[in-house]
């Protein structure tokens with residue numbers, strides 16, 4: 001069991017340091033991409049925008065410390081820092097986090113309120129007002145998701161925001177997602193999660209869902225849950 005997880009993680013980490021880095025840096029960027037990638041780009045941006053809209057509506061971003069676990073290229077971390085939050089951005093892939101840092105340098109006037117770390121989210125320590133983890137659960141098999149959510153909850157004083165590919169309209173989509181990661185050797189598996197399982201985990205660790213949204217495009221599906229300490 002443990003061994004499987006280590007192997008899964010090594011595969012994910014290597015993927016996002018190599019072929020996955022090139023692929024996702026492009027998708028999470030502005031250069032020309034193919035139609036499927038463009039659809040995923042737009043869907044992902046909607047997920048990021050939903051979270052930004054929620055947080056900005058509360059009008060207190062400049063008072064918050066936010067952990068963006070599995071930050072990718074900084075798609076959420078950078079606008080959060082821009083809006084005045086204290087941001088702790090980390091990712092298991094050094095390349096992704098390096099790209100996030102480069103983009104932050106280009107986009108932000110200063111880097112005073114944003115920190116970057118190459119780190120497995122399950123090794124993160126400390127306390128943050130909010131812990132946000134977007135589209136990372138796709139790399140966690142069902143039996144590892146609860147523990148991962150538990151760890152994120154332990155870091156959050158007030159709030160956890162998660163997004164994940166929902167296991168509902170599943171199998172057809174699963175196939176499509178499978179084709180986003182083609183070839184067994186250079187691939188990571190894509191895992192979907194039942195919303196009720198994720199909610200059950202959040203509740204088990206003391207959090208109650210407050211806001212709920214769904215992003216759905218042709219090739220991108222993501223359920224977004226905001227849960228606060230109850």
Ligand code: SAM
Nearest residue numbers: 016070071072075091092093096120121134135
């Ligand atoms: N959250 C970012 C976003 O929405 O723009 C990136 C999403 S991308 C699909 C998934 C990211 O999760 C990758 O950058 C990958 O390296 C990272 N990741 C996967 N497993 C991780 C782990 N155990 N700890 C930290 N990051 C992880």
